[in-house]
Amino acid sequence: MAPKITPKKTPISEQDPVVRGKNFDEVCLGYTLDEARLEATRCLQCKTAPCIAGCPVAIDIPGFIKALAEGDLPKSWEILSDATSLPAVCGRVCPQETQCEGVCTVGKIKGKEPVAIGKLERFVADWKASQPEEAITPPVQDKGKVAVVGSGPAGLTVAGDLAKMGYKVTVFEALHEPGGVLMYGIPEFRLPKEIVRREIGNIRKLGVDVEVNAVVGRTVTIEELRSQFDALFIGTGAGTPHFMNLPGTNLNGVFSASEYLTRINLMHAYEFPVYDTPTKTSKKVVVVGGGNVAMDAARSALRLRADKVTVVYRRSIEELPARIEEYHHAVEEGIVFNFLTNPVEYIGDEKGNLKAVRCIRMELGEPDASGRRRPVPIKGSEFVIEADTVVEAIGQGSNKVLLNAFPELKLNKWGYIDADEKTGATNLPDVFAGGDIVTGAATVILAMGVGRDAARSIDSYIQSKKG
């Protein structure tokens, strides 16, 4: 069987890099049915299925691929949706290369690429969305009342699962649109907002109430929630931007990636002045960092018609934490990468506007606590990059509003909620937590996975209390 497998993944159509560098439309256009079925035949249907073990939510990958190859799309969908509540999202944004595809048997054969599992997942989910909508009758919801704080992937998953089990769920979201990072962080060209809205629509159809403009800890208090609901799930994410605190951080033109991307995604600044919120029209942009957030900021800057976008990252390409696909897309679009480089100062003009970034070259020294080699500055290697905009994408910390209003809740030494990773249980019996607010900035699939587990433990908690 093996020799017949094409070495490469079935090619997928994408917008041309020059064209897409000027629009916010989705880059990857997805497989056609024939292409998807062809790609599905590359799967060996391994008995051991290492891909399942590589998937944080253990999707029956060979199962859904087999059904797809056989053209049984409804069955393929059923298998997928059994394990994941957001397949259209995960198919697009999961780091498959370090999960399922990273351990795929085909990929282990010399000269061969793994099965394009993510693209197939996306295909099946998009097929489902194109089908006539089924009328969903919300199940009878009399088993209890649950409040979910935050409408990111963690909160949405808990809400959907509990609604299906027969709970009345209310989601409280601080922003004016639900979706968390899926809505305000990840750009349209990677994850069309229509898809996120559709997923939220489906959750609403299950009878879940989603209340926007409601900051828990301020608009509604923790005491109110704990007295009105049988249990509470907290999925408030890690959204507080960190700054490097370099000289010049408050110059005009210096942004956190959170601000830069929120203006663009949540507030539609790329459609200013049709939408009221502006962002800067920049000529020369420097993005600091090497993760997905940095890639998103850099590629957004390009789409806002910057002449030159440079990413500076203090380690080397091998350590780049971004999804490899996003890095390749960024390079194709013309974004320049300066590895082993770190900014040391933002230089302003006499009006307080940024005009340049002073950087220093780095080299890799001894491994640090994370096991990666620690970057150390090379003396005397400083140089200057001209820039009118700099975007710092160096990480985020926990969202504090709720935590500050909830001193009884136990935190860990990093300031995140101290919760059991398997069950979401916290030090308070009726309070559960999961997603980035527990793990620190992680991934959509991990947030979703813990949401599933937490829904089950909330169910057993409420039933044991009642029983």
Added chain:
Amino acid sequence: MFKILSKRLIAPKEYDIWVDAPRVARNGKAGQFVVLRTSEKGERIPLTVAEYDREGGRIRIIFQVVGKTTMEMAQLKVGDSLHDLLGPLGNPSEIENLGTVLMVGGGVGIAALYPIVKELKEVGNRVITILGGRTADLVILKDECAAFSDELLVTTDDGSEGIKGVVTDAMQLLADRGEKISQAWIIGPTIMMKFASLKAKELGIPCWVSLNPIMIDGTGMCGCCRVTVNDEIRFACVDGPEFDGWGVNWNEFMNRMGQYKNEEKISLEKYQSEVGE
């Protein structure tokens, strides 16, 4: 939700509205603000809550027309609704009995000062209030502030009411007569807050100022509202909006306020051409 229940023009370009917002009315405190949008494509703008009607589930907002969004708000009629409203945000003012407190307000900042004046009086402080403006018409909420002040001084640039001069002149006057002031609150146009803070420092009076940088989410998630206070970066929406007036880096603050001047102009002109102003 967020229906406008009443609307009054109280000074040139300054409107006083009551909005239906039961949760904010229930849980809000003096010193806090809301973030609102007028439409689906609108900007999120922060405005202070000037008064809470807890039983009636209403909040009072006083705003000045300065650009696109506030102009759009001025067009709204009683019965219309705001698209979104989030709050109460920011930390409440620290209200306790401190002895004698000095309350300095200017322009539309008086709307933010008023609830603090009221609460400080209610816990037993001796309250001296100074309200300043270019001319008498622009000094809002005089009677309401007077009702909760032991003494109220008005200053106008043109001498049309009270002392001819600026709020710092009145501050000096109090110092000259030997007033012992434990704490001041200064809320108004940036330039006024800057000079009044410098004056307070000169007179040895600790002071709070309420900073109003450009904001987006208002929940600590973007860093757009960052200010430097005592050499530290702070987020006004979650660490403030009140900060130690002695320690604010005013020049940087003013500079950041002007970041979107061009874009604000484009937005306003587009709106004016659409509504035919």
